[in-house]
Amino acid sequence: MNVLRAAIEVARFLEEQEVRYFMIGGLALQHWGEPRLTRDVDVTVLVDPEDLESFVDRVLERFSPRIADTKPFALRHRVLLIATDQGVPVDISLGIPGYEEEAFARAVWVKFPAGEKLRLVSPEDLIIHKCVAGRPRDAEDVESILIRQRLRVDLDTIRQWLEAFRPIIDTHDPLAFFEQALTRARRSLETGGDL
Known part of the structure; x- marks a missing residue:
């Protein structure tokens, strides 16, 4: 199971369909x-x-669904759960205008060792997604991004969007989640920590 190959397969399909995308996650x-x-x-x-609806239909013509009633689920929950020909699970989040439009503008093309290029979410938007999710592993991920990027990220953009998401997240405070990870990353960098 080659995740990079699966990502390339999905990306090429989306490019053929002239659909804007960015890779997020692992x-x-x-x-x-x-x-x-x-x-x-x-x-x-x-x-x-x-x-x-037409987009969901085209995806389901090309890739296998991972659950029953995939289309109604996708339209209701805004995530399309499919698998590639090799059986790699793929979650296609159906972005909404507003924040995601800005995230698309910040996304970057990255060349992978195989020579293939994929559009990746920016480090700022990956941090925002992780802070909104708010799981313990997400805190570690945010810290690792900040350390690896040596804090060279747009802190204002991150804070602005996390502040905007605060009222709609009732499980935790995404901005406080970020500030705690930022404090830990700064401390790690000050003491010579690295990845």
């Missing part, structure tokens, strides 16, 4: 933070609302 973390094993592909797409 592949992006391997590039921006501390590499760790990933078994799936996470990708965010931006599709016009009037084209959403």
Whole structure:
């Protein structure tokens, strides 16, 4: 099971469909933070609302669904759960206008060792996603990104969006989550810590 090959397969399909995308999750973390094993592909797409059903249909014509009633689930929860020909799980998040449009503008093309280029989420937006999710492993990931990037990220953009997301997240405070990870990363860098 080759996750990079699966990501390339999905990316080429999206490019053929002229759908804007960026890779997020394990592949992006391997590039921006501390590499760790990933078994799936996470990708965010931006599709016009009037084209959403048609897009889901085209994806399901090309890739295998991972759950029953995939289309209704995707339209309701805004995530399309599929698998590549090699059986690699892929989560396609159906982005919404607003934040995601800005995230697409910040996404970058990255060349991988195989010579293939993929569009990756920016380190700032990967941090934002991790802070919104707020799991213990996400805190470690945020810290690793900050350390690997040696704090050279747009802190204002991160704080602005986390402040905007505060009212809609009832499980934790995403901005406080970030500030705690930032404090730990600074401390680690000051004491000579590195990845």
